[in-house]
Amino acid sequence: MLLIAVTTPKGQRTEEECTINSCTIGKSDENRIMLQGWTVGRSHATIHRRKEGVYVEDHRSSAGTKINGDKVSGEYGPLKPGDKITICDYVLEVLDLEEETEPVATEAAPAANSSAPAVESETSEDKTRAEIAETLAVLKHLHQQLIKQMDLRRVDVNRQNEEELRANTLAMLEEIVAQDKTIPAHFDRKMLVKRVLDEVVGLGPLEDLIADDGVSEIMVNSFDEIFIERKGQLQKSSITFTSNQAVLSAIERIVTPIGRRIDESSPMVDARLKDGSRVNAVIPPLALKGANITIRKFSKKKMVGQDLVNFGSMTPVMLNFLKTVVEEKANIIISGGTGSGKTTLLNVMSSYIPKDERIVTVEDAAELQLSQPNLVGLESRPPNAEGKGMVSIRDLVKNCLRMRPDRIVVGECRGGEALDMLTAMNTGHDGSLTTAHANTPRDCLARIEVMVMMAGMDLPIRAIREQIASAVRFIVQQNRFACGTRKITHITEVTGMEGDIIQLQDIYLYKREGFGPDGKVRGQHVATGQIPEFYEELQSRGLEIDFSMFDAKDKRL
Structure with missing residues (x-):
């Protein structure tokens, strides 16, 4: 401390x-x-x-x-x-x-004693490195023996489905390990078989990390350097791949089933795992330390609003407010930084869309987990080896307007598709949702302006701001703090234009009060006392509204 x-x-x-x-x-x-x-x-x-x-x-x-x-x-x-x-x-x-x-000694004898633990620690570290090197050498040896056996037996892996390949490879590995006398006696045979099997037909050491519910993110910097995020904090993992080629093989097994490719001509790829987890991979020559993978895991249990309340991301009053504005077709942008939980919140809010409405989702890599019956999911496509066949997010947003959607949900706006999204919001597709990268609601508006300019329409800035002010109704700001905690820090309403400036009013805010004994951020969500104009419109339509939820006197919601 x-x-x-x-x-x-x-x-x-x-x-x-x-x-x-x-x-x-x-x-x-x-x-x-x-x-x-x-x-x-x-x-x-x-x-x-x-x-x-x-x-x-x-x-x-x-x-x-x-x-x-x-x-x-x-x-x-x-x-x-x-x-x-x-x-x-x-x-x-x-x-x-x-x-x-205090432990630093001033006399010769204590100094000698104080150096002893350091030498012991250094020796222990060298011993650990030697054990890792020995394990890698054994795994490489078994991998080579497996390849030789497959070649001798002329095993055609292309004709086997995944279950058959795993079962046949497992039997072959168990036979190799049982007969190989060069493996040191202190090694766990079952562990060696599992690690080689995972690397040959699975994702190698990542299999255990993916199965670990406590790990939320996996970052492979190189074959022998893997970091993980656990409970919001980064730490180095003790497990490694056997080689850079093993990392490349794992990437291939991720991208091939979903029709993506990665090679020297296209050395970056966005993909997803079977459970919907997001994957990004970069290979040489762009990656200087060797092929790397970043996996953002999705919870096996589908998140609901109450889960976010239990985590302290929001309060029950805020959840009820968000549920109402989604049901009543307010256009909403979820803003936040990388890893702040935007997609998770988008999933939760999208679940409040009524089941009798038609939803079209547009994503780079399919991540949304909606359960409504009338749902169509669209996913962008990168160019093929000849540089043709690319279908961008913008193309999909334009196309989904012809699909009779009641709601359009765009996983993330990154470029010119922001203009098409605003156009959809302004032309009868109320209740649409999307996310954007920004640090505050005001920054979010500025970012949307820049993204609209990326569409290449050369629109005057006032026209862009008028489009934004009339299209977007609420901005929900999600932040990830240094301690790893994720919270909704602003729920802000866009109230229109005054001169050339888009007017905002905060409805709910998160007030920080420092850090707790555990190092986690401490604070409370408060109402600002402002009544959303959207709620006044709902009241004028005959809906019963409880305005007490906006009372600033009750600080704790």
Whole structure:
């Protein structure tokens, strides 16, 4: 942990406790310590605690970071007791440095004793590396033996379905392992058979990670470097592929069944697994460290609104509000950063579309899991080897207008399809939903403007804003905080134009209150007291509306 004293420019002193060994500093609300001022960077600096001591890393901010009055570049440390960190007019001091420096001995005998654990740790690390190398060598050996046996027996894998291939390969591997006398006695034979089988007919070591419900994201940087996200935090996995070719084979087994391809002429691909999990793969020459894979897993259990309430992403009142605006055909954009949970929220909100309406979904790689009976799913297609046959998201959005949809759900707007989406929203397809990458509702509007310009229509900016103001009714902002927590931070209504500016009013907000003892962000969702104009329209149509849900006096929803 880190205990840091912060003195403001006005002399007010507070103490911030960080329960993890890394504390970010800046003016963005994603930082552990937030500082105010136009010269403070969004992510200005980070304080790290390591075995050697505490270090300060400056993130190349324009104002810079000073230690005891001297400007530092990059990383500085280890800090000594009493060192002052100056960021603009704020002064910070790490208070618990003494605890970390006590074990460092000043006399010869204690110093010798204190170095012993370090040597032991180093030896243990070398031992672990040796074990991994030995395991990889055995796995490669078994893989080669399997290929030889298949060649000798002239096994035609193309004529076997997946179940037959797995069963025949398993029998052959068990026979090879039973007869091979070169395998060291301490190895688990069943483990070796499973790992080679997974790599030959499955996704290799990724099979176990995909089956692990606690893992939400898998990142293969190279064949011997795999990271995972567990409970919102990144960590390095101990498992590896046997070679770069094994990673390429896993990618091929992912993309081939869905009609995608990856090769040197098309070295990037978006795909999906059988359970709908999103996959992105990049191979050399674009990937410098070797082929890499990023898998964003989908929960095996289909998420519902109550699950998001239980996770603290929103409150029951907010869920009821979103359910109502979806049912009453408000056009909604879900905004957020990468990995913030936009697609999950889109899935939940789309489930509230009435079953008697016709829905057309448009996606790059099919991820939505809707259960309505009158549903048509469309998926874009990349160009073939000759560079022909490409069908873009924009082509699909245009086409779905001819399919008599009541609702159009676009997985994500990234380019010129934003113009076609706005056109659909403005021409009778109320209740449409989509997502976009942005940090705030206001940023979302600016991003939509840019995406409309990408359509190449050369429209004046006022015309674009008028289209947005008349088409979009609500923006739901979903954020992922540094601790891994995902929350809806804004539900904002678009109320029209005033001059050249699109007017917004926040209905619900998430107010941060710092971090809890577990390092997780702490705060509460509050109503701003603003009554949505959309609800006033519903009341004028004769619907019974409970306006108490917008009462700002009841802070906790």
